[in-house]
Each structure stands twice: as structure tokens, then as C-alpha cells.
Amino acid sequence: MRKILVIHGPNLNLLGKREVDIYGKVTIEEINEDLKKMAKVKNVSLEIIQSDHEGEIVKAIGSAKGKYDAILINPAAYTHTSVAIRDAISAVDLPAVEVHLSNIYSREEFRHTSLIAPVAKGQICGFGKESYLLGLQAAIGLLKNA
Numbered sequence: 001m002r003k004i005l006v007i008h009g010p011n012l013n014l015l016g017k018r019e020v021d022i023y024g025k026v027t028i029e030e031i032n033e034d035l036k037k038m039a040k041v042k043n044v045s046l047e048i049i050q051s052d053h054e055g056e057i058v059k060a061i062g063s064a065k066g067k068y069d070a071i072l073i074n075p076a077a078y079t080h081t082s083v084a085i086r087d088a089i090s091a092v093d094l095p096a097v098e099v100h101l102s103n104i105y106s107r108e109e110f111r112h113t114s115l116i117a118p119v120a121k122g123q124i125c126g127f128g129k130e131s132y133l134l135g136l137q138a139a140i141g142l143l144k145n146a
């Protein structure tokens with residue numbers, strides 16, 4: 001069975017309580033449940049992690065080769081700052097899909113730049129929880145095309 005590594009970046013464990021006007025009331029558990037349901041229907045297996053630590057995310061990506069077939073990532077604040085996560089995705093050479101709950105382009109200027117987007121296959125943002133489900137669908141599509 002094909003395996004996809006799902007990575008939630010910093011502060012996403014606080015979803016549901018955090019800036020609900022921007023991110024809504026959805027929790028990370030609800031997102032993960034819906035991702036698992038879709039994975040089951042599509043016959044792929046998921047490993048899901050959340051980390052507030054850049055180095056931990058870099059390590060997870062760096063050791064993904066051979067274990068996973070694709071990466072679905074919401075790098076959260078590291079989207080805008082992390083050359084290390086970008087380089088890890090480049091280095092590991094697995095298809096990666098970048099997702100965001102909010103539309104990063106309609107928010108503060110500093111969120112308009114994603115350091116991850118150039119090394120991702122594509123980016124989906126602005127659809128809340130649906131961004132993740134669309135992202136998973138895209139990642140599965142990439143497996144089929146592999």
C-alpha cells in the first residue's frame with residue numbers, strides 16, 4: 001500500500017482555540033479523522049505528525065525517502081521562514097503538496113511569500129479543512145502518475 005506522510009507545523013495543535021476568526025473551529029483531530037477516512041476509501045496509508053520544532057520537521061522529511069511515497073505538509077509559520085524545510089523537501093525528492101487553511105495571499109504581506117511553494121508540486125490554500133482534503137487528493141493523484 002502507498003504511504004503518505006502528513007506534517008502539521010507549529011501551533012496547528014491549537015486549532016479550534018486559536019484565532020477562530022481566521023482558522024475556524026475545526027480541530028486538528030477532526031482534520032486527521034477526515035484525512036484518515038479519505039485515505040481508507042482511496043486505499044492509501046497515512047502517517048500523521050505535528051511538530052512545533054523546525055529540526056523535527058526537517059528530520060521527518062529527511063528520513064521519509066524509502067518509507068513514504070509523498071508528503072502532505074502545512075508548514076504553518078515555517079512556510080515563510082524555513083530554508084531548512086525547503087531544502088529537506090528538495091533533498092528527499094518526494095512529491096510534496098503544500099496546504100494552508102487560510103488564504104495566505106489575502107493576509108499580512110509577510111505571509112505572501114512561501115519558501116516551500118517552489119519545491120512543492122503545488123499549493124492549496126484558503127479552504128479551511130477542505131484544503132487538507134484537496135491536498136490529500138492531489139497527493140494521491142501524484143502517486144498514480146508516478
Ligand code: DQA
Binds near residue numbers: 099101103
Ligand atoms: C497557516 C498560515 C500561516 O501563515 C500561519 O503561520 C499558520 C497557519 C494556515 O494553515 O493558514 O500557522 O499555515
